[in-house]
Amino acid sequence: MAVIKAVSSKAGIGHAIDYVTKKEKTEEKLVSGLHCEPETVKEEMQATKELWGKTDGRTYKHYVQSYHEDEEITPEQAHKNAVELAEHTKAWKGHEVLIATHIDKGHIHTHFIVNSVNYENGHKLQWSKHDLKDLKERCNEQSREQGLHVPEKGKTFAGEVREETVAWSKDTYQLLKQAEQGKVKSYVQDIALAVLDCKETATSRETFIRLMNERGYGVDWQDSHKYITYTDLAREQAGEKACKIRDNKLEKYYNMDFGKESMEHEFERNARTAEAEQSKRAASRVKPTEPDRAGKQSAQRSVGDVERELRGIDEAVKSRTSEGRAEQAERRRAEQEAHQRAEAERRAAEEQQRIASRRYIGRDWEPER
Missing domain, CATH: 3.30.930.30 (BirA Bifunctional Protein; domain 2)
Structure with a gap:
């Protein structure tokens, strides 16, 4: 080798x-x-x-x-x-x-x-x-x-796993190692940690940039540029020249993939995971609507009760004499009106249930902006 x-x-x-x-x-x-x-x-x-x-x-x-x-x-x-x-x-x-x-x-x-x-x-x-x-x-x-060994990526000359922090400059290496140990504060270390945190939850490039901005870091990510450039906004505003770092430098320093392609793949995975979780939450929230269904069934049962009561009234009216026919006709009209009211109430209950369901699903599946 x-x-x-x-x-x-x-x-x-x-x-x-x-x-x-x-x-x-x-x-x-x-x-x-x-x-x-x-x-x-x-x-x-x-x-x-x-x-x-x-x-x-x-x-x-x-x-x-x-x-x-x-x-x-x-x-x-x-x-x-x-x-x-x-x-x-x-x-x-x-x-x-x-x-x-x-x-x-x-x-x-x-x-x-x-x-x-x-x-x-x-x-x-x-x-x-x-x-x-x-x-x-x-x-x-x-x-x-020549049949000799070839070095493995991520391993040292001796075949050991390469440590995470790497830098071509000895001074830079020492600074990064001290930052890892909490001995000094390094804006490079802070940006690297912020990138790792934000890319774990971001579902798109736009979301990632917004999350980084909220932490105080600017992100220059353009399709026409090969690399992503990160800026410590506080250091920039204070007039510090050392306030920017590119993703390829972070890759060299920490032996990790900070490139555009890997970041976008991470966003896609996060988006799929978030969508699956939303589906589960939506399904679990639909279950509590059983009481509404029970209410609907109660409304249907009340219509049946009214119908039975009307049939009983009708039978009673039939047994009456001719003198009671006017009263019978009046009661029939009352029965019809009662039946119509019950039917209208049942339909109104169903419509309210459909509207509530549409509002709930629409709110739960609103795309992230």
């Missing part, structure tokens, strides 16, 4: 070259030069800088390719792999590169010292995250082709 990393050093280019070419650390056959000779590399790199008038600022970049101590690879093969990587690194085209493989640390590793000035055009070395990623991927491809 091999890993690639960039090394940050304040040593001058001459000291760096002297270090990586020490005889006790390497052998003559394990030192090579790309666009330069190992024996005269210091003079060549300095001549390039003077030729283009760029002797100040960053004078070189330093990278290391390291193999695990248990990896079965010879120093010669490791050096050959390093030379091949250097030759096919597009960003290093036109730059002198010293390549030295060390065998003194219990594990084989190779140093790359890259001149910061291009001898062909005088341009300073342009090195991006994409270039480092490409170098690492080609290193992994070498390992696969």
Whole structure:
């Protein structure tokens, strides 16, 4: 298993070259030069800088390719792999590169010292995250082709789970670790925690932005921009320059996914969960309407009672003499009116029940704004 990393050093280019070419650390056959000779590399790199008038600022970049101590690879093969990587690194085209493989640390590793000035055009070395990623991927491809192990994402060189807080700057790393322990206050830490909290409950981008605003953080989330930018509004209003952080920086610092795609997936899951919970609540609230149904049944029973009473009256009227026919007709009209009133009351009760149900469901299923 091999890993690639960039090394940050304040040593001058001459000291760096002297270090990586020490005889006790390497052998003559394990030192090579790309666009330069190992024996005269210091003079060549300095001549390039003077030729283009760029002797100040960053004078070189330093990278290391390291193999695990248990990896079965010879120093010669490791050096050959390093030379091949250097030759096919597009960003290093036109730059002198010293390549030295060390065998003194219990594990084989190779140093790359890259001149910061291009001898062909005088341009300073342009090195991006994409270039480092490409170098690492080609290193992994070498390992696969040679039957070696490939590093697992989220694990250290020793195979251990990588800790959550990561930063390229030592000072930034220490600050974040102290913030985790409550020793100092960091706006980056505060924003990260707010994002984690808000995305757990937000059901849409708009809801997430609103929740963040309520906590005092601005969110610049635009489809035309690759990254989301968060702002500590209080620090911004106080005139602090250090008040913004992008989602890709949060991902680097905390080894977590803060990207747009993962956030939107989280919102969709939250929305589905909220919808399911609303359905359950709506179903549970419909059950208490049983008393209303009972009331409806009571109304129906009262109509039946009236009908029975009317039939009894009718039978009684039939037994009367002709003198009572006028009274019989009057009672029939009364029976009909009573029946109509009961029927009207029953229909009114049903209509009220339907209206109440529609209002209840409409209120419970109103979409979130």
